[in-house]
Amino acid sequence: MTRIRPATWLIAAVALFLLAVAGYALLVHASSQYWTQIDTAVYRDSGIAVRNQPAMLYALELGPAKLPFTYTPFAALLFAGGSGASFATWQVGLAALTIGLLPLVAYLSLGLAGRPAGLARAAAAFAIAAVGLWLEPVAMTLFFGQINLVLLALVVGDLALPDRIKGKGIGIGLAAGIKLTPLIFIPYLLLTRRVRAAAVSALTFAVTVGLGFALLPHASAVYWGGKITRPGRKPFHLDNQSLNGVILRLTSAGPDAHAYWLVAAVVVGIAGLATSILASRRGHELLGLVACAATGLLVSPVTWSHHYVYVVPALVLALCGPRRLGYRIFGAALVVGLFGWWPLPIGNQGGYDPKAQLLPRGLLLLAPNRGNKGAVEFTWRGLELIVGNYYVLTLLVFIAAAASALLLTRRRVDPAATGVVGPAAAATTGRAARRRRALAGR
Numbered sequence: 001m002t003r004i005r006p007a008t009w010l011i012a013a014v015a016l017f018l019l020a021v022a023g024y025a026l027l028v029h030a031s032s033q034y035w036t037q038i039d040t041a042v043y044r045d046s047g048i049a050v051r052n053q054p055a056m057l058y059a060l061e062l063g064p065a066k067l068p069f070t071y072t073p074f075a076a077l078l079f080a081g082g083s084g085a086s087f088a089t090w091q092v093g094l095a096a097l098t099i100g101l102l103p104l105v106a107y108l109s110l111g112l113a114g115r116p117a118g119l120a121r122a123a124a125a126f127a128i129a130a131v132g133l134w135l136e137p138v139a140m141t142l143f144f145g146q147i148n149l150v151l152l153a154l155v156v157g158d159l160a161l162p163d164r165i166k167g168k169g170i171g172i173g174l175a176a177g178i179k180l181t182p183l184i185f186i187p188y189l190l191l192t193r194r195v196r197a198a199a200v201s202a203l204t205f206a207v208t209v210g211l212g213f214a215l216l217p218h219a220s221a222v223y224w225g226g227k228i229t230r231p232g233r234k235p236f237h238l239d240n241q242s243l244n245g246v247i248l249r250l251t252s253a254g255p256d257a258h259a260y261w262l263v264a265a266v267v268v269g270i271a272g273l274a275t276s277i278l279a280s281r282r283g284h285e286l287l288g289l290v291a292c293a294a295t296g297l298l299v300s301p302v303t304w305s306h307h308y309v310y311v312v313p314a315l316v317l318a319l320c321g322p323r324r325l326g327y328r329i330f331g332a333a334l335v336v337g338l339f340g341w342w343p344l345p346i347g348n349q350g351g352y353d354p355k356a357q358l359l360p361r362g363l364l365l366l367a368p369n370r371g372n373k374g375a376v377e378f379t380w381r382g383l384e385l386i387v388g389n390y391y392v393l394t395l396l397v398f399i400a401a402a403a404s405a406l407l408l409t410r411r412r413v414d415p416a417a418t419g420v421v422g423p424a425a426a427a428t429t430g431r432a433a434r435r436r437r438a439l440a441g442r
Helices: 006-030 038-052 073-080 087-112 119-132 136-144 148-160 170-178 181-191 195-215 217-224 243-250 257-281 285-299 305-320 325-339 383-388 390-408 423-441
Strands: 342-345 358-361
Touching: 006 087, 006 119, 038 073, 038 087, 038 136, 073 170, 073 195, 073 217, 087 119, 087 136, 087 148, 087 285, 087 305, 119 305, 136 148, 136 305, 148 170, 148 181, 148 285, 148 305, 170 181, 170 195, 181 195, 181 257, 181 285, 195 217, 243 257, 243 390, 257 285, 257 390, 285 305, 285 390, 305 325, 383 390
Parallel strands: none
Antiparallel strands: 342 358
């Protein structure tokens, strides 16, 4: 039997990825509604505001959708650097960057899963990226023109660095300096005994805050004075797939909703971080990353569905984590099934409508989400409650399953196989190496 060379697999995987990109381009060409990218307009306009009306940054309504700017002042400074380019340039550039980062994120995630560098790993990365492009969080990142893949690449790239690298932590600090949600990876680094990397992340984040105050003092005072607590859209909307969003929907945004969320966030935050820390200490670096990201997505006050781009590392985890092939196939099918961008007939008020046109949608939209003056989520009953909150339910089940598996099994993976060896794992590996040298010298 002739064995297929890795180079051949790589060519086939690249072709598959290009085919997926071509399919997306054809969709955009056929239906211009997928090429609106309202958030890209906000980014560009925030940069223009920094150059012309810096004190008004958080008071302006930006872009055609008239949205507020909710990122950090440091992010606005970065956007100002490219604000002179046309909106079309921003659209194409950010879309190309998002798509181009998919194979990189998959490749780095495969490394965290213990796959050795080489053509075979590159082939797997392109194949995973081809599928990842058609997952709802990635597709909606492209739809809104978001920077989620950039932040994901910074975080995954940082965690993929060996712990001996002095600059490890800069990527996470920069990502948190742009958008606060990656801050959860700083305590993750600290509690997994990567103290220097945690310190570098915290220092990098502090530098981004300092630059904001130095160059945009008024805007920084507004932002850090409370702007971060006021999201730009209705937080009870279907798209907010966080614990807070679920509680707001269940309580009809009642007066006790905030207290319920705080309790839930503390409980889930502790449980999720503990799970990610245990996974890392056992040598399961990719599981630790995904569990930590899932925790951050759950406890954040607002987590729009397109923030779930960590589904790409999760797909890699499903394909590489379990030992049995059947479990890997089931896990990958589950990720794609739950987070795929499926062609669905969705009515004007949301929900299934057999007469509606078949267009790529996320399964979330099967729950009614328009009408009733924008508060139809308060009327959900039965299956609608499950469908409309299933991103959150999926993450809760994932964290519980991961914690149970880690507690019930004592097997430890070879830390050296992952290429990312933490301090505790490094000590274990070092002792094993010394024992091998001593035995060899006998």
